[in-house]
Amino acid sequence: MGNKELIESGSAVLGIEFGSTRIKAVLINDKYEPIAGGSYTWENTLDNGIWTYPLTQIHEGLQTCYADLKKDVQEKYGIKLTKFRAGGISAMMHGYLAFDKDENLLVPFRTWRNTITGQASKELSDLFNFPVPERWSVSHLYQAILNKEPHISKIENVYTLAGYIHYMLTGKKVLGVGDASGMFPVKYDNGKADYNPDFKAKFEALDGVKALGLKLDNVFPKVLMAGEEAGTLTDSGAKFLDPTGDLQAGIPFCPPEGDAGTGMAATNSVAAKTGNISAGTSVFSMVVLEKDLKKAYPGIIDIVTTPAGLPVAMVHANNCTGEHNYWMDLFYEVATLMCGAENTPKIGKFFDDLIGKSLEADKDCGGLLAYNYLSGETITGFNSGRPLFARAENAKFNVANFMRVQMFASLGALRAGMNILYDEEKVPVESMTGAGGYFKTEAGLKYMAAAMKTSVSAMETAGEGGPWGMALLAAFAAEGKKDLGDFLNKEVFGNCKKTTSAPEAELVESFNIYFERYMKGLAIEKAAVENL
Incomplete structure (x- = not known):
């Protein structure tokens, strides 16, 4: 069956992801290949000190x-997408x-980027003897309780963004275990997982929580x-x-997930000792563990x-290519101003060529230093950020060195x-696979291998x-498969082409030189945060 016939018969599968800078939709066929797509570009805003999207x-x-x-479906296949x-x-x-009981949003959406829950994060981590990051939903909830914010007495439901959209589409207050594990610690037992019951009891016994009579099972999906x-x-x-009314109801939806879970699915990294790295506006690595840390x-x-x-084990840095992209946009604006739009390369090629130039950089990056902290970076101890570029007076300030430093800075935290x-x-890691914009160039793959010290x-x-x-997870559910790892290994990635980069000694040394400078220079970033 061709793709047109497959879409007409309603046999394609849809995945939609709300990313930090783009909302993307992908339609896949019965071979799990993307056959159509759509997108929407957006940007979070800082509203009264809160990173949010209205x-x-x-x-x-x-x-x-x-x-x-x-x-896209209409243009490619000449048909209307209805199911x-x-x-x-x-x-x-x-x-x-x-949200309150009438489904009114009580406060603006507080995104992962916010670093405003330090007290709650520390108290809960100490209470559970388990890391509870600042961006987790329970940290935001408990910080609001500690702050005695007026809205806390009205809380009826708390969602992640994926859980909220799924609720709007299906009326079901549910969440995939991967995303749920970013709301509250979960406990896995014999093929099932739920919010950790021991931690739940401890949380609900806290004075502020108890006074509200708040029960997590009632509030969380x-x-x-x-x-x-x-x-x-x-x-x-x-x-x-689909406000046009073309879309039919009754279509099954799989459990909504977070971008970490979809990154694992998209890189075939759900088995022990595998890992994946998602690198775009933010960056995180995921290593599937054999045993607890x-x-x-x-x-x-x-x-x-x-x-x-x-x-x-997840290492999540709030900042990756965001600051890098601002510089690239600036360079592109200059090129367009000087050469005219008709003589300036397409922006994709422009980016690729500039990043490719970084492979010619000096081993020490010419003595340049950059920090990509558009927001706070918990790993290195910052509650807020200041993008920063610094160099010594005798530094070799050229395009190759500048571009490599920007690529390296994206991976410092x-x-x-x-x-x-x-x-x-x-922790043993047998393989790591990358996804996201950072990996669209040969240089990006090489630099990641050098920084991660593994292929x-x-x-x-x-x-x-x-x-x-996400579309793969929806297909997995629709087909009634039992083992996600087997499904991905045998049916999705069995013949998938990939490019592998082993750590190159010269680039490893180059990154190590830069990383030492990066760690020593954190005092400069600290001064910028405190004084600018």
Whole structure:
């Protein structure tokens, strides 16, 4: 069956992911190949000290992204998209969307980027003897309780972004285990997972929580494993996704997931001793563990799960290519101003050529230093950020060195966290696979291998990333498969082409030189945060 006939018959599968800078939709065929897509570009805003996206823009973004997908289907195949076999929603993990009993949003969406829950994060980590990061939903909830914010007495439901959108589409208050493990610690037992009952009891016994009579099972979504039934598209959900009325109701949706879970699916990294790295606006590595870590590392290493419930050590840095992209846009604006739009290369080639030039850089990057901290960076101890570029008076300030420093700066905080897994915990990693914009160039793959001290692969699907991974999870559920690892290994990635880069000695040395400078220079970043 061709793709046109497959779409017409309603046999394609949809994945949608709300990323930090783009909402993307991917439609896949029965060979799990992307056959159509749509997107919507957006940017978070700093509103009264809170990084957020307005609820109206969340709704608008979803509908515009889906409309763009419909347009792509129409242009490619000459048909109208009215149905699909199954669907799934994923989004940037964690954060805080709190609603009252009438489904009114109580405070603006507090995203993962916020570093405003330090007290709650520390108290909960100490209470559980388990790392509870600042961006987790329970940290935001408890910080609001500690702050005695007026809205806390009205809380009826708390969602992640993926859980909220899934609820709007299906009416089901459920969440995939991977995303749920970023709301509250989960416990996996005999093929099932739920919020850790011991930790729940401790949390609900806290004075402020007890005074509210708050019960997590009533407020947070129900935890589901990959493949479990998670509801179907309602009439109102279909209209919400596609206001034109073309979309049919009744389509099954799989458990909504976070971008970490979809990244694992998209890189075939759900088995023990495998790992993946998602590198875009933020960057995180995920290593599936054989056993628990020896100790907790709050603020540096989080413990989450695969979509199938296995424990994962996650190193999450808030900042990756965001500042790098600002510089690239500036250079592109200069090039367009000087050469004219008609004589300036397409922006994709422009980016590729500049990044490629970085492979000619000096081993010490010419003595340049950069910090990409558009926001705080918990791993290195910052509650807020200041993008920063510095150089000595005799530094070799040229394009190659500048570009390599920007690429290296995107990985500085990640490497600081990974050093603990490698050097202190001796966690074995047999393979790491990358996804996201950082891996779209040869240089990016080489630099990641050098920074991670291990071979890193990028599959031919690396650019598809999260929405494709979400579509795979939806297909897994629709087909009634039992083992996610087997499904991905045998049916999705069996013949997938990939490019692997082993650490190159010269680049490893180059990154190590830069990383030493990066760690020593954190005092400069601290001064900038405190004085600018």
